[in-house]
Amino acid sequence: xxxxxxxxxxxxxxxxxxxxxxxxxxxxxxxxxxxxxxxxxxxxxxxxxxxxxxxxxxxxxxxxxxxxxxxxxxxxxxxxxxxxxxxxxxxxxxxxxxxxxxxxxxxxxxxxxxxxxxxxxxxxxxxxxxxxxxxxxxxxxxxxxxxxxxxxxxxxxxxxxxxxxxxxxxxxxxxxxxxxxxxxxxxxxxxxxxxxxxxxxxxxxxxxxxxxxxxxxxxxxxxxxxxxxxxxxxxxxxxxxxxxxxxxxxxxxxxxxxxxxxxxxxxxxxxxxxxxxxxx
Amino acid sequence: xxxxxxxxxxxxxxxxxxxxxxxxxxxxxxxxxxxxxxxxxxxxxxxxxxxxxxxxxxxxxxxxxxxxxxxxxxxxxxxxxxxxxxxxxxxxxxxxxxxxxxxxxxxxxxxxxxxxxxxxxxxxxxxxxxxxxxxxxxxxxxxxxxxxxxxxxxxxxxxxxxxxxxxxxxxxxxxxxxxxxxxxxxxxxxxxxxxxxxxxxxxxxxxxxxxxxxxxxxxxxxxxxxxxxxxxxxxxxxxxxxxxxxxxxxxxxxxxxxxxxxxxxxxxxxxxxxxxxxxxxxxxxxxxxxxx
Numbered sequence: 165x166x167x168x169x170x171x172x173x174x175x176x177x178x179x180x181x182x183x184x185x186x187x188x189x190x191x192x193x194x195x196x197x198x199x200x201x202x203x204x205x206x207x208x209x210x211x212x213x214x215x216x217x218x219x220x221x222x223x224x225x226x227x228x229x230x231x232x233x234x235x236x237x238x239x240x241x242x243x244x245x246x247x248x249x250x251x252x253x254x255x256x257x258x259x260x261x262x263x264x265x266x267x268x269x270x271x272x273x274x275x276x277x278x279x280x281x282x283x284x285x286x287x288x289x290x291x292x293x294x295x296x297x298x299x300x301x302x303x304x305x306x307x308x309x310x311x312x313x314x315x316x317x318x319x320x321x322x323x324x325x326x327x328x329x330x331x332x333x334x335x336x337x338x339x340x341x342x343x344x345x346x347x348x349x350x351x352x353x354x355x356x357x358x359x360x361x362x363x364x365x366x367x368x369x370x371x372x373x374x375x376x377x378x379x380x381x382x383x384x385x386x387x388x389x390x391x392x393x394x395x396x397x398x399x400x401x402x403x404x405x406x407x408x409x410x411x412x413x414x415x416x417x418x419x420x421x422x423x424x425x426x427x428x429x430x431x432x433x434x435x436x437x438x439x440x441x442x443x444x
Numbered sequence: 445x446x447x448x449x450x451x452x453x454x455x456x457x458x459x460x461x462x463x464x465x466x467x468x469x470x471x472x473x474x475x476x477x478x479x480x481x482x483x484x485x486x487x488x489x490x491x492x493x494x495x496x497x498x499x500x501x502x503x504x505x506x507x508x509x510x511x512x513x514x515x516x517x518x519x520x521x522x523x524x525x526x527x528x529x530x531x532x533x534x535x536x537x538x539x540x541x542x543x544x545x546x547x548x549x550x551x552x553x554x555x556x557x558x559x560x561x562x563x564x565x566x567x568x569x570x571x572x573x574x575x576x577x578x579x580x581x582x583x584x585x586x587x588x589x590x591x592x593x594x595x596x597x598x599x600x601x602x603x604x605x606x607x608x609x610x611x612x613x614x615x616x617x618x619x620x621x622x623x624x625x626x627x628x629x630x631x632x633x634x635x636x637x638x639x640x641x642x643x644x645x646x647x648x649x650x651x652x653x654x655x656x657x658x659x660x661x662x663x664x665x666x667x668x669x670x671x672x673x674x675x676x677x678x679x680x681x682x683x684x685x686x687x688x689x690x691x692x693x694x695x696x697x698x699x700x701x702x703x704x705x706x707x708x709x710x711x712x713x714x715x716x717x718x719x720x721x722x723x724x725x726x727x728x729x730x731x732x733x734x735x736x
Contacts, residue, residue, distance in 0.1 A: 234630075234634060236630055236633065236634075254633055254634060256636055258634060259634070260630070260631070260634045262627050262630075262631060264627055265627075266625075266627040266628055266630070266631040267631075268628060268631075268632075268645075268646070268649070269726055269727070270649040270650075270652075270724070270726040270727075271726070272726075279632075279635050279645075280635040280636055283632070283635050283636035283637045283638075283641055283645075284636040311725075311726040312726075313726070313727070327635070331635065331636070
């Protein structure tokens with residue numbers, strides 16, 4: 165395999181890979197009692213400080229992959245390692261941004277952002293001070309007392325980002341975090357994410373079904389097959405950083421990469437679509 | 445040129461139109477509220493006046509059905525001279541004490557057991573047939589047992605109020621825990637919550653809207669428990685007041701005690717609504733203005 169090329173080695177960890185999945189298979193029991201294979205023989209490694217995007221057809225098992233890295237799910241076969249050690253339970257070095265709203269609706273912005281430090285045993289004064297700092301960094305100063313239902317979708321996403329980044333994760337997992345946002349807000353949030361990411365040295369696994377988003381953000385794009393998912397192809401994105409997300413998609417190199425990866429992805433999307441038609 | 449000159453005038457005209465629209469709208473709302481209140485008072489007058497008139501003319505027999513002036517006189521007598529079983533305020537205080545203690549115990553234990561069983565699927569599976577039996581039984585009949593076992597004092601009434609409240613709150617809390625958003629649970633775990641924090645910071649706040657919704661119903665059930673308990677045998681309380689009035693064919697006395705009970709229930713209902721608004725401030729106001 166060809167990962168070691170063009171990987172920005174910004175991490176400080178001793179192990180070679182921040183995340184390593186070796187021949188991982190995950191089977192679930194469907195409600196009907198039938199076993200259902202979500203992932204089959206999937207191998208993937210992410211270097212420290214690398215931004216890796218995973219794309220694949222809808223429902224192919226992208227989120228399951230993230231679940232295995234967090235330790236919320238266990239593999240049926242194979243090995244999942246984080247920082248060179250097998251995953252056992254939930255690793256405090258991991259941060260996770262969810263697809264849907266997962267901030268607490270009964271906490272205001274300040275308490276939502278301070279949740280992580282408070283859970284991890286920091287004093288209230290310290291937690292709130294750091295929370296105010298992160299709220300300012302995501303541009304929500306003045307909204308500390310608001311409750312989530314009083315905020316727009318983009319603002320709630322900012323709260324979710326601050327809530328995750330305040331824990332200074334070494335590994336950042338993102339499950340289609342911006343898919344519910346409108347296109348303009350989404351580009352703003354992607355910009356913000358890259359900016360925040362450049363200030364910490366985290367490895368990122370970013371799951372998305374949007375190839376354009378994947379190429380704009382990532383160092384590497386990993387294409388998964390229609391379920392059961394396994395790795396179909398891995399592409400190195402050699403676009404220079406810092407990137408101007410508003411214009412990057414017009415660059416010839418971007419267009420070239422897009423066409424190359426889309427060839428690969430399209431077949432899988434068609435397979436997944438044919439299957440869903442048969443089921444319907 | 446003309447067009448350019450006209451523009452400010454045009455916009456001014458539009459804005460005053462809008463202002464007038466808003467004004468007439470608020471005026472219409474105010475007028476509607478006044479009419480609603482007038483009609484409400486009118487219904488009360490017709491009902492009480494009609495009752496009084498029918499009783500005086502002889503359409504209904506005030507001996508069996510009472511009459512408003514008699515009910516009022518009875519309340520005044522109780523307030524001024526006290527009841528046969530002691531001062532009126534003491535009867536109210538006793539019934540309220542039984543209700544509130546039964547209610548608080550029922551709510552606390554209902555929430556604790558609801559959360560416990562909601563989080564422990566195995567325990568819930570083991571106990572589910574017994575819970576179904578306990579829930580389908582008309583629990584008010586337990587009053588008879590409590591009367592025998594706990595005597596004529598307030599304990600038997602507290603026990604009855606308690607069982608009525610407990611099951612309502614328990615089932616709501618249980619359901620509320622089951623309905624917690626799985627993403628919120630996963631998020632809390634990843635942010636570093638231990639099991640205790642997950643209960644106190646995620647599950648209980650999330651189940652709280654279910655629990656609070658049950659408080660309205662369960663408080664009136666606590667009152668039912670206390671009053672029925674007093675019916676079945678007691679030395680004090682509003683339930684005994686009703687029973688004594690019934691035993692002496694004093695229809696006005698029954699209605700007078702009922703009126704006092706209704707007033708007590710309304711005041712507590714108001715307090716619970718205030719508590720609800722405080723506890724779930726974070727919830728958007730989806731339900732608007734269903735004042736009855």
